[in-house]
Each structure stands twice: as structure tokens, then as C-alpha cells.
Amino acid sequence: MDHVSKFEIPVDDLARAERFYSALFQWVITSEQRIITAPSDNRGIPIIFGAINGSFKERRDFDHPLILVKVDSIEETLRMAETIGGRTITPLHQRGEDGFFATIADSEGNIVGLWESLKVVD
Secondary structure, three states: OOEEEEEEEEEOOHHHHHHHHHHHHOOEEOOOOEEEOOOEOOOOOEOOOOOOOEEEEEOOOOOOOEEEEEOOOHHHHHHHHHHOOOEEEEEEEEEOOOEEEEEEEOOOOOEEEEEEEOOOOO
């Protein structure tokens, strides 16, 4: 089963957003613009069941918060989405050294991010 692994909040003014979310929810904002919403391990992974962390992103591609769903294969997920009434918004591309990213519009027009972690080869 694929799961929501992260969220991204677009911002115009990072310092203003940090002040707002820190004050409102007591979230911790790291120097890498990561949003820690729950106690987490040293890799930033929440240790509370069901909790997810997120990040701030410069407002460019999205005007609304974005959830990221971790999938085994973005290519397969994009094909399936197209088959069942969705459409690709942002094509598959690598994001840094961590993994691959794409976005789809669901059957209702909502934008959903897809994430595929890079496989570690021994």
C-alpha cells in the first residue's frame, strides 16, 4: 500500500511562514526548511505512528499545500492514473540525490505529488 510520506507548503516569505507555523502549531523549522511536526529520529522520520513531517518550498509550481505519496514506481503510477481518469501535471524527474518526483491531477482536479526513493545498489 502506498502512503503519504511528506507534505510541502509553498511560501513567498520563508521567515514569515516559519513564525506563523511555529507559533500556531509549535512545529520546529530546521535550517533546511524542514518542518518537524512530531518527535522524530535523527533522520527526521517521526517516531509517532501516523505522523508525517514536511517542508517549505518556494512558491513556483504550486499555490496550495501538496501531499507526497511514496510509491514503488512513479512510471507505473503515472500510467495507472492516466488510465483511471487522472493526468500527469509534472513529469517524472529526479530530485537531488534522494529520489524521483512527479505530480498528477486526480479525477477531481486535485494535485498530488508522487515520490519514489532512489534504490541503494550494493
